[in-house]
Amino acid sequence: xxxxxxxxxxxxxxxxxxxxxxxxxxxxxxxxxxxxxxxxxxxxxxxxxxxxxxxxxxxxxxxxxxxxxxxxxxxxxxxxxxxxxxxxxxxxxxxxxxxxxxxxxxxxxxxxxxxxxxxxxxxxxxxxxxxxxxxxxxxxxxxxxxxxxxxxxxxxxxxxxxxxxxxxxxxxxxxxxxxxxxxxxxxxxxxxxxxxxxxxxxxxxxxxxxxxxxxxxxxxxxxxxxxxxxxxxxxxxxxxxxxxxxxxxxxxxxxxxxxxxxxxxxxxxxxxxxxxxxxxxxxxxxxxxxxxxxxxxxxxxxxxxxxxxxxxxxxxxxxxxxxxxxxxxxxxxxxxxxx
Amino acid sequence: xxxxxxxxxxxxxxxxxxxxxxxxxxxxxxxxxxxxxxxxxxxxxxxxxxxxxxxxxxxxxxxxxxxxxxxxxxxxxxxxxxxxxxxxxxxxxxxxxxxxxxxxxxxxxxxxxxxxxxxxxxxxxxxxxxxxxxxxxxxxxxxxxxxxxxxxxxxxxxxxxxxxxxxxxxxxxxxxxxxxxxxxxxxxxxxxxxxxxxxxxxxxxxxxxxxxxxxxxxxxxxxxxxxxxxxxxxxxxxxxxxxxxxxxxxxxxxxxxxxxxxxxxxxxxxxxxxxxxxxxxxxxxxxxxxxxxxxxxxxxxxxxxxxxxxxxxxxxxxxxxxxxxxxxxxxxxxxxxxxxxxxxxxxxxxxxxxxxxxxxxxxxxxxxx
Ligand SMILES: Cc1ncc(C[n+]2csc(CCOP(=O)(O)OP(=O)(O)O)c2C)c(N)n1
Numbered sequence: 001x002x003x004x005x006x007x008x009x010x011x012x013x014x015x016x017x018x019x020x021x022x023x024x025x026x027x028x029x030x031x032x033x034x035x036x037x038x039x040x041x042x043x044x045x046x047x048x049x050x051x052x053x054x055x056x057x058x059x060x061x062x063x064x065x066x067x068x069x070x071x072x073x074x075x076x077x078x079x080x081x082x083x084x085x086x087x088x089x090x091x092x093x094x095x096x097x098x099x100x101x102x103x104x105x106x107x108x109x110x111x112x113x114x115x116x117x118x119x120x121x122x123x124x125x126x127x128x129x130x131x132x133x134x135x136x137x138x139x140x141x142x143x144x145x146x147x148x149x150x151x152x153x154x155x156x157x158x159x160x161x162x163x164x165x166x167x168x169x170x171x172x173x174x175x176x177x178x179x180x181x182x183x184x185x186x187x188x189x190x191x192x193x194x195x196x197x198x199x200x201x202x203x204x205x206x207x208x209x210x211x212x213x214x215x216x217x218x219x220x221x222x223x224x225x226x227x228x229x230x231x232x233x234x235x236x237x238x239x240x241x242x243x244x245x246x247x248x249x250x251x252x253x254x255x256x257x258x259x260x261x262x263x264x265x266x267x268x269x270x271x272x273x274x275x276x277x278x279x280x281x282x283x284x285x286x287x288x289x290x291x292x293x294x295x296x297x298x299x300x301x302x303x304x305x306x307x308x309x310x311x312x313x314x315x316x317x318x319x320x321x322x323x324x325x326x327x328x329x330x331x332x333x334x335x336x337x338x339x
Numbered sequence: 340x341x342x343x344x345x346x347x348x349x350x351x352x353x354x355x356x357x358x359x360x361x362x363x364x365x366x367x368x369x370x371x372x373x374x375x376x377x378x379x380x381x382x383x384x385x386x387x388x389x390x391x392x393x394x395x396x397x398x399x400x401x402x403x404x405x406x407x408x409x410x411x412x413x414x415x416x417x418x419x420x421x422x423x424x425x426x427x428x429x430x431x432x433x434x435x436x437x438x439x440x441x442x443x444x445x446x447x448x449x450x451x452x453x454x455x456x457x458x459x460x461x462x463x464x465x466x467x468x469x470x471x472x473x474x475x476x477x478x479x480x481x482x483x484x485x486x487x488x489x490x491x492x493x494x495x496x497x498x499x500x501x502x503x504x505x506x507x508x509x510x511x512x513x514x515x516x517x518x519x520x521x522x523x524x525x526x527x528x529x530x531x532x533x534x535x536x537x538x539x540x541x542x543x544x545x546x547x548x549x550x551x552x553x554x555x556x557x558x559x560x561x562x563x564x565x566x567x568x569x570x571x572x573x574x575x576x577x578x579x580x581x582x583x584x585x586x587x588x589x590x591x592x593x594x595x596x597x598x599x600x601x602x603x604x605x606x607x608x609x610x611x612x613x614x615x616x617x618x619x620x621x622x623x624x625x626x627x628x629x630x631x632x633x634x635x636x637x638x639x640x641x642x643x644x645x646x647x648x649x650x651x652x653x654x655x656x657x658x659x660x661x662x663x664x665x666x667x668x669x670x671x672x673x674x675x676x677x678x679x680x681x682x683x684x685x686x687x688x689x690x691x692x693x694x695x696x697x698x699x700x701x702x703x704x705x706x707x708x
Contacts, residue, residue, distance in 0.1 A: 067496055073526050078485055078519035085489020088474070090497065093489075108516075112479045113486070120463040120475050123681040158682055181684035256688050 017200040023193040025167040026056045026132075028201050029174035030094065034064050037092065040178055042069040044079055044096030044132075053098055054134055054193055076106040080131065084113050087127040092178060100135040101144035107152065114183045115158030130177045130184045135163075136227040136277050138191035138324055140317040146190075147314055148278035150226075153185040154254045154287070161254040162208060163187040165229035167197040169252060172205040180208065189227035211258035213265065217247035220271035220334055223262060223288055225251035228275045228325055235275075235330035244334065254284055262288070263295045270301040271337045275325050280308035302337040352565045354556035358600045359580050360570040364628045366636025374579040379643045381426070385574045386638055387652045388422040389631045392442035394656035395451055398663045399441065399458075403609045407667050408458045414442040416572070416604035419630030420536045421506075422446050423577025424599075427585050428504055433472045435487040435505045439536070440476065443506065447471050451659065452666045461671035472501075480511035484520030484533065491529040491588075502530045502588045504581075510541020512558065513549050521596060525562040530588035532581060533596045536571060538603035543616040559596035571599030572630040575637075602628070675700065 020028065034040045042060055044052070048071040051058030060069035072079050076097060083093040097103035103110075110131065118126045137146030153161045160182055164170040170188070177184035206212050214229065215236050224232035229250045236246035247265055251258065266272045272292050276285040285306045292304050307325040315323045361376050363369050368376060377385070396414045403411040414421055421443035425434065436443055444454045449471050456465020457476060464475035474490075477483035487503035494501035511517060512535060524531045535555050539546060552558055559566030569580040577599060584595035602625035606613040613622075638644035679693040680686060686693075 073519070073522050075515075075519040075522070077482075077516050078488075078523045081482060081485025081516060081520070082489035082492065082523055085486040085491070085503075086493040087489075088468070088486065089490045089493035091493050105515075108479060109482060109485065113482060116463075117475075118684070119681045121468060121681075122462050122464065122677075124467045124469065125475075126684055160683070 015201055017198045019196050020167050020171075020199045020201075021194050021196050022164070022167045022170045022188075023054055023056050025171040025197075025199060025201075026174055026188065027058050027060075029171045029178075030057065030060060031063065032202055033094075033175055033178045034060065034068060037178075039090060039092045040068075040094065041086065041091050042094045042096070043072050043083075045072065045074055045098045047071060047096050052096060054190070056132070056188070057096065076102060076104075077109050080106040080109040080114060083129050083131075084109065084117065084127060087129045088117075088125055092128045094130040094132060094178060097131060097133045099145045100133055100147040100149045103131070103133050103149065106131075110153070110159070110185075111156050115156045118182065119158060126181050127183050128181055130174070130180075130186050132186045132188060134190045134193075135187045136189050136191065137314055137320050138227060138277075140320070141190070142317060143314065146320070148276070148309065150187055150254055151278060151283050154284050158182070159255060160184045160208070161187065162252060163189060163226035163254065164252065165189065165192060165224075165226055165250050167195065168199055168203060169205050171199065171201060172203060173208060173252065175202070175204070176208045187226060191227055192230070195230075206252070209253050209256045209258060211249050211251045211253070211261040213247060213261070214250045215246070215248040217245040217269065219245045219269055220273065220337060221247045221249060221262075221265045221269045222273050222275055222330065222334075223249045223251065223292075224275040225254060225284075227277050231325060231327055231330060232275050235327045235334070238327060238331060239334060246334070251288075257287075257291065259291060259295065262292060266292050266296045266304075267299040270299050272296075272300075272304045273330065273333050273337070274304070274306045274308075275330055276306070276308050277324060278309055279311045280306050281311045283308060305333050305337065307333050352560040352563065354554055354559070354566040354568045354598070358568040358570045358598075359576045360573050361575040361579060362573050362633055362637050364572070364633050366633045366640055368637070371576075374576065374583070377575055377578045379638075379641065381578060382575060382634065382638060383643055383648070385422055385426055385578060386634050386644065387655070388426065388446045389418050389574060389634065390652045391656050391659055392418045392422055392445055393631055394660050395445050395663070396442055398660040399455060400605070400609070402663070402667055403458075408455060409460045410608050410610055411458055412439050412441075412608045413603075413605035414439060416625060416630070417536055417538055417601045418442050419574035419634075420534075420571035420577055420599040420601050423574040424504060424506070424534050424581045427578050427581035428502065431472055432502045432504060432585065433474065433487065433490055435474045435483040435490075435503060436476050437480075437483070437506050437508060437511070438476050438478050439508060440506045444471075444473055444476070447473055449473055451663055455663075455667060459667060459671060461673050481507060481514035481517040481520070483507075484517050485523065487531050488520050488524045488527070488529050491524070491531045492527050495530060495591075500530070500589050502532060502585050504585070505531060505533045507533065507535050508541060509535060509537040509539070509546050509555060510544060510549055512555050521559070521562040521564065521594070524594035525564045528591065528593040530591070531594040532584045532588055533594065534581065535596070535598045536601055537598050538601050540603055540607070540617070542607045542611060543613075545616075554598055556596055556598040564593060565595050567595060567597045569597060569599050571601030572628045572633070574630060574634050601630075
């Protein structure tokens with residue numbers, strides 16, 4: 001590799017529709033991005049021969065060689081700090097944090113450098129890089145393996161924070177994040193890694209920054225993202241049995257936040273419930289409630305509510321189901337909306 | 340303390356018992372078995388850079404007293420370390436400096452006003468890093484070391500022979516990122532030179548409270564890379580030792596950790612009171628090892644530095660100071676609207692908040708008329 005001046009666009013050959021898990025869709029996105037642009041690199045802990053503990057980088061070292069997908073020493077600040085330097089020097093690094101809570105050693109690099117480099121340098125140095133973080137619970141993981149860390153990132157100006165809830169979005173949003181001119185925190189809901197869909201790749205879904213309505217409805221809007229989107233959809237299906245028409249929005253991108261889609265929906269339905277796994281206090285869910293309340297106040301029939309995790313450290317595996325927003329809990333809150 | 344070399348063949352990784360010195364504090368040559376004295380032309384260039392750097396530093400110190408700068412961490416006493424290290428690099432080698440390294444930046448050729456923009460407060464970093472290959476001066480301690488490793492590794496992948504020179508203070512060697520950087524650089528054989536200016540203090544905390552290692556350079560062996568010690572007030576020795584490490588890195592042989600022994604003559608910044616934690620006698624003793632006067636004495640002794648040359652450099656230095664007074668003396672023109680311009684590549688993302696500020700500014704401007 002000698003020049004990195006321009007993107008080499010390798011034409012993508014559409015494939016037959018095939019069943020992909022979300023993890024496999026992510027692998028496909030990385031592979032296609034690396035094939036399309038030699039500036040794209042992948043590195044982190046166990047991402048080489050092993051293919052990552054969730055196998056998301058499976059086969060990348062074999063296909064692209066050790067210069068393009070490689071294992072690093074075990075040090076998250078090191079991984080992210082190194083990515084900063086590589087992005088400054090023309091690459092588009094994608095790094096993997098092995099688990100949510102193990103991204104914390106890298107927070108200083110992320111907050112003080114990744115998020116701020118463009119601003120500090122008055123626009124002269126942008127950092128196109130992606131930090132992939134498997135996050136959230138529901139997989140029976142022990143402590144430090146199930147954190148919902150999105151608020152730390154979403155609160156930091158300069159970061160773009162996305163989280164897919166479907167295999168198609170996993171593919172599309174990751175491709176787009178890699179092509180994005182700014183750093184993206186890419187939050188992968190662990191418990192959805194094995195969810196399947198028929199995909200014909202390559203594909204593109206709605207652009208990064210847009211929320212989508214996953215299920216239309218007229219009575220109440222459920223706003224979810226990442227791991228709680230399937231719960232919101234299940235709750236909507238159950239509510240239909242009771243005669244309530246529930247709309248479900250999948251945010252997809254926490255930062256930037258798609259106010260237009262969310263507020264248009266809530267203005268129509270007049271009621272809103274935010275469903276998220278993270279502890280509710282000072283959370284992304286709180287931000288959504290605040291925005292909806294500020295922008296839709298005169299259309300609201302009831303206070304905007306949240307169904308979130310409790311304000312506790314993530315519970316041990318045998319108790320996590322008490323903590324996670326369940327369909328029942330969502331339905332209970334929906335029932336309380338001053339009908 | 341002398342450590343016995345381990346039997347693994349790694350003895351060459353250990354630093355020398357004494358820092359390398361080529362010219363002593365009186366200007367006399369102290370020959371060294373491993374390092375040659377730089378050429379007379381190189382030493383004259385170093386002398387000029389020292390004179391200019393010192394004048395820059397004095398002017399910045401004056402301007403902070405006048406309230407023209409918010410704060411200034413002085414390089415006084417450390418000029419030979421900064422000048423020597425930069426002169427040992429090529430202009431396309433990258434520097435990863437800290438807030439302390441203003442003289443290094445000026446030596447590389449960054450516009451002095453750009454260097455001081457951060458400290459004046461008009462923006463965070465006042466120069467284009469790609470122009471002189473200088474990363475933004477870094478305040479979160481040691482974090483820049485990792486950026487140096489990434490940039491250097493990227494250069495190798497691209498087939499370029501660029502080297503990254505990472506500046507770091509003695510106190511910052513206690514930070515985790517420094518150790519991660521040494522280890523990453525070692526494992527990836529990245530072309531990086533880690534240059535520690537051991538100036539004795541981290542704000543008020545002396546080195547013996549940071550580390551009980553025989554020297555900071557000894558930390559290198561734990562990462563399997565060579566550690567070197569150099570008299571940081573001897574610009575000739577700094578040039579030689581750093582040049583060797585830079586050439587080694589360029590040749591693909593990997594990183595080196597260098598500890599330059601120097602001293603911070605001024606307080607940590609103008610906001611600090613150094614009398615609370617150190618003895619004035621110590622400062623006086625280090626004044627006797629001044630980095631400029633010894634090379635001055637040496638070059639006058641060889642006849643290379645004539646009165647005429649010295650007067651020329653002094654005049655150049657005065658011009659630097661005059662230029663700073665003029666350009667930094669004027670109040671900076673800042674546009675608050677710019678606060679929203681560089682957060683994201685896509686400015687639309689903050690358009691709503693930018694509009695709010697616009698409206699406030701329009702009202703203010705209306706009121707001002
Ligand atoms: C991560 C971090 N912690 C604390 C500080 C505050 N701080 C600024 S300079 C400094 C001392 C650093 O000493 P040293 O590394 O020896 O460098 P010197 O200032 O002497 O050049 C401290 C504690 C900081 N900038 N970054």
